[in-house]
Amino acid sequence: MTSTVSKPPLTDTRPMLDVRGLKKVYGGGRTDPVEAVRDLTFSVAPGELVCIVGPSGAGKTTLLKCIAGLMQPTEGEVVLGAQTVSGPPAGMAVVFQEYGRSLFPWLTVRQNVELPLKEKKLPKARRTELVVKALSAVGLEHVHDSYPWQLSGGMQQRVAIARAVAYEPQVLLMDEPFAAVDAQTRADLEDLVRELWRRLGVTIVFVTHDIDESVYLGQRVIVLSSSPTVVMEDVTVDLPAERDQIGTRSSQRFGELRTRVYSLIQQAKHHHDL
Amino acid sequence: MTAEKLARTATLGAALPALLLALWWVATADSTDPYVPPLSLIFSTFPETWTAERLQHDVIPSLARLLSGFVLAVVIGVAAGVAVGSFHGLRHTLEPVLEFLRAIPSPVLIPVVILFAGIDDTMKILVIVYGCVWPVLLNTVEGVRAIDSVLTDTSRCYGINRSARLRHLILPGASPHIFAGMRQALSLSIILMVIGEMFAASNGLGFSIVQFQRSFAIPEMWTGIIVLGLVGIALSLLLGLIERRALAWYFGLRRSQRRE
Numbered sequence: 150m151t152s153t154v155s156k157p158p159l160t161d162t163r164p165m166l167d168v169r170g171l172k173k174v175y176g177g178g179r180t181d182p183v184e185a186v187r188d189l190t191f192s193v194a195p196g197e198l199v200c201i202v203g204p205s206g207a208g209k210t211t212l213l214k215c216i217a218g219l220m221q222p223t224e225g226e227v228v229l230g231a232q233t234v235s236g237p238p239a240g241m242a243v244v245f246q247e248y249g250r251s252l253f254p255w256l257t258v259r260q261n262v263e264l265p266l267k268e269k270k271l272p273k274a275r276r277t278e279l280v281v282k283a284l285s286a287v288g289l290e291h292v293h294d295s296y297p298w299q300l301s302g303g304m305q306q307r308v309a310i311a312r313a314v315a316y317e318p319q320v321l322l323m324d325e326p327f328a329a330v331d332a333q334t335r336a337d338l339e340d341l342v343r344e345l346w347r348r349l350g351v352t353i354v355f356v357t358h359d360i361d362e363s364v365y366l367g368q369r370v371i372v373l374s375s376s377p378t379v380v381m382e383d384v385t386v387d388l389p390a391e392r393d394q395i396g397t398r399s400s401q402r403f404g405e406l407r408t409r410v411y412s413l414i415q416q417a418k419h420h421h422d423l
Numbered sequence: 424m425t426a427e428k429l430a431r432t433a434t435l436g437a438a439l440p441a442l443l444l445a446l447w448w449v450a451t452a453d454s455t456d457p458y459v460p461p462l463s464l465i466f467s468t469f470p471e472t473w474t475a476e477r478l479q480h481d482v483i484p485s486l487a488r489l490l491s492g493f494v495l496a497v498v499i500g501v502a503a504g505v506a507v508g509s510f511h512g513l514r515h516t517l518e519p520v521l522e523f524l525r526a527i528p529s530p531v532l533i534p535v536v537i538l539f540a541g542i543d544d545t546m547k548i549l550v551i552v553y554g555c556v557w558p559v560l561l562n563t564v565e566g567v568r569a570i571d572s573v574l575t576d577t578s579r580c581y582g583i584n585r586s587a588r589l590r591h592l593i594l595p596g597a598s599p600h601i602f603a604g605m606r607q608a609l610s611l612s613i614i615l616m617v618i619g620e621m622f623a624a625s626n627g628l629g630f631s632i633v634q635f636q637r638s639f640a641i642p643e644m645w646t647g648i649i650v651l652g653l654v655g656i657a658l659s660l661l662l663g664l665i666e667r668r669a670l671a672w673y674f675g676l677r678r679s680q681r682r683e
């Protein structure tokens with residue numbers, strides 16, 4: 150697989166996800182309006198893994214919520230496949246930044262992962278299979294019957310990831326999913342995401358503010374400016390598709406790319422001072 | 424909770440009532456006032472007054488009215504509360520009306536209800552329903568609104584809609600508030616049951632207590648009041664038991680948050 154699909158010719162592949170002139174202004178009415186996102190345009194090809202980085206408060210979560218159909222953009226549109234997103238589309242899973250609050254506290258870990266599958270009307274045997282597989286993939290095979298609040302933050306985050314994985318989505322949106330896990334688990338989960346992505350052919354939009362992580366995971370890194378937000382740059386990650394934590398991270402190209410993204414982020418922070 | 428801790432809580436819980444009974448016993452021991460008979464006399468009157476026949480004739484009908492009224496109020500209150508809590512517009516439209524209706528004390532409706540429903544059990548149950556529906560309804564509205572928006576977003580993303588949304592998100596999410604409403608409603612339901620039975624009845628706890636009082640059977644009247652208290656305690660223990668099972672997750676969640 151090549152990783153040079155940043156601007157696919159329209160005649161060739163239709164983008165899976167197309168964000169066109171997206172603008173989001175919060176509030177108005179009683180509160181002062183907050184322009185979280187000014188103008189975002191980019192597209193993601195089917196089966197692509199794109200990372201989005203940007204300073205805190207840049208509007209990354211806002212962008213994901215618009216893509217997920219949880220929020221209507223003020224201007225512009227999000228097109229998924231051939232349709233404009235106006236509500237949560239089928240076949241899309243989201244791992245929320247507030248992972249702990251996204252788990253149902255009245256359901257056990259197993260039930261949390263299984264509930265969306267029930268709504269997908271999958272038969273019982275298939276559901277069990279998916280739940281078991283997803284939970285062992287994130288290293289949680291021993292806590293099926295615990296409640297989320299009995300787990301540590303990192304474990305809760307992995308439950309949320311397992312739920313998204315078991316759902317077998319076509320598009321997976323992840324909002325800083327590894328923020329609360331330790332370095333070792335984080336490395337394992339990064340490899341898990343890459344492996345699942347390559348195996349399932351799912352399209353992934355991955356938000357992070359860890360620069361190394363964005364370069365290690367992505368085929369492309371989209372760098373956002375600070376609020377009000379525009380796309381600063383769309384960096385193609387021309388690392389080989391076969392990646393491993395030690396080899397890839399110590400390669401020269403990796404170093405160059407992370408320096409590039411790093412300096413873009415520095416620029417992004419001061420973007421509006423110029 | 425450990426068994427030891429449970430035992431300690433139970434002992435503490437029993438200590439105060441025991442103390443009050445002892446005080447009552449001592450204070451009335453040599454009472455000659457016919458309206459305040461010695462507690463010993465009340466106790467000795469108890470078995471002969473509350474025979475199996477009387478339990479069947481008075482306690483069972485009272486309990487039946489109370490429980491029908493309570494259950495109906497909970498069903499109506501939760502249903503209406505979910506509807507009002509889920510739709511922003513509905514809440515704004517209905518709020519003043521709800522506040523007005525809630526301000527009307529249920530007992531004053533008895534004469535009105537008698538006009539429509541007569542003096543039979545329907546009237547007594549309706550009075551209980553009317554009084555008990557408000558705490559359940561208003562707490563349910565509160566509970567539905569308190570559901571975490573991240574959880575709502577999660578449900579929408581994963582296609583948990585319509586009836587599944589009600590079953591897996593709204594009802595469990597609002598259940599801590601619903602139970603708080605049910606506890607308030609339960610104590611109201613006992614009061615309203617007694618009041619309803621004092622008006623026009625031929626049996627029931629409220630009816631017997633009034634009968635005893637009218638026939639100057641004072642120790643018997645006191646035993647009736649004690650039975651009423653016991654019924655109240657039993658029902659609230661039962662509700663507590665159901666609550667502890669249904670909200671086990673909630674108490675666990677709260678404990679884990681306190682630890683942090």
Ligand SMILES: Nc1ncnc2c1ncn2[C@@H]1O[C@H](COP(=O)(O)OP(=O)(O)OP(=O)(O)O)[C@@H](O)[C@H]1O
Pocket residue numbers: 175176183184185203204205206207208209210211212246358376
């Ligand atoms: N519901 C809301 N109402 C009003 N303003 C909001 C709302 N949600 C976000 N904002 C504002 O929009 C801007 C972007 O927020 P957003 O959460 O999308 O940023 P982010 O890039 O995800 O930040 P972080 O990296 O800290 O998660 C911020 O200034 C934030 O205060």
Ligand SMILES: [Mg+2]
Pocket residue numbers: 209210211246324
């Ligand atoms: Mg965010």
